[in-house]
Amino acid sequence: MEKEKNSEIDGQNNTSDNAQSCSCPENICYVEENSNRKNHKYDARNFFESYRFAVSGLKLILKNERNFRIQIVALALVVVGGLILGIGHSDWVALALVAGLVLISEAFNSVIEAVCDTVSKEYKVNIRYAKDVSAGAVLVSSIASAVTGLIIFWPYLWNLLKEIANIG
Numbered sequence: 001m002e003k004e005k006n007s008e009i010d011g012q013n014n015t016s017d018n019a020q021s022c023s024c025p026e027n028i029c030y031v032e033e034n035s036n037r038k039n040h041k042y043d044a045r046n047f048f049e050s051y052r053f054a055v056s057g058l059k060l061i062l063k064n065e066r067n068f069r070i071q072i073v074a075l076a077l078v079v080v081g082g083l084i085l086g087i088g089h090s091d092w093v094a095l096a097l098v099a100g101l102v103l104i105s106e107a108f109n110s111v112i113e114a115v116c117d118t119v120s121k122e123y124k125v126n127i128r129y130a131k132d133v134s135a136g137a138v139l140v141s142s143i144a145s146a147v148t149g150l151i152i153f154w155p156y157l158w159n160l161l162k163e164i165a166n167i168g
Helices: 002-010 047-064 066-085 089-119 125-167
Strands: 019-021 030-032
Touching (some): 047 066, 047 089
Antiparallel strands (some): 019 030
16 A cells, blocks of 8 residues: 555556556556666676777767767867967866867767667657757857867967067
8 A cells, every 4th residue: 555655656657566667658668677678798797898898989989970070170179279378277177178078968969869860760750859959969068168268268369469469
């Protein structure tokens, strides 16, 4: 009886003791507690194998995703510019954080697109939504990165321009 009250409070109507309902409309999915649905083919047996899988993922995204490569080139240009202008330690930290944000959001966008394409090649509104929103997240992180870059580099560039004007 107590379990039924808790299920009603949680909004779940379990059909059996060993099944859990999800929060999907009409409770269309459930997972049995003892169900083993994970694909163990790619389970890492130790840290080094896990690391190997991660490096493989980086190689794949560099090979297959044009936008990721473009963002790596942009990052390389930012690093060269930072070295030439002699930016400070806290500036490097900020640049590293926003650059990481852009690369991570691009990686997640690529994953979402790959999963959506695996689920269905046909046009579906929810798949378009997932792809568009993940692409929008990349755009937001890229804009935040560009604004951060302007805030960091502008004083260094302004000082450089003043030095050039005084010399000439």
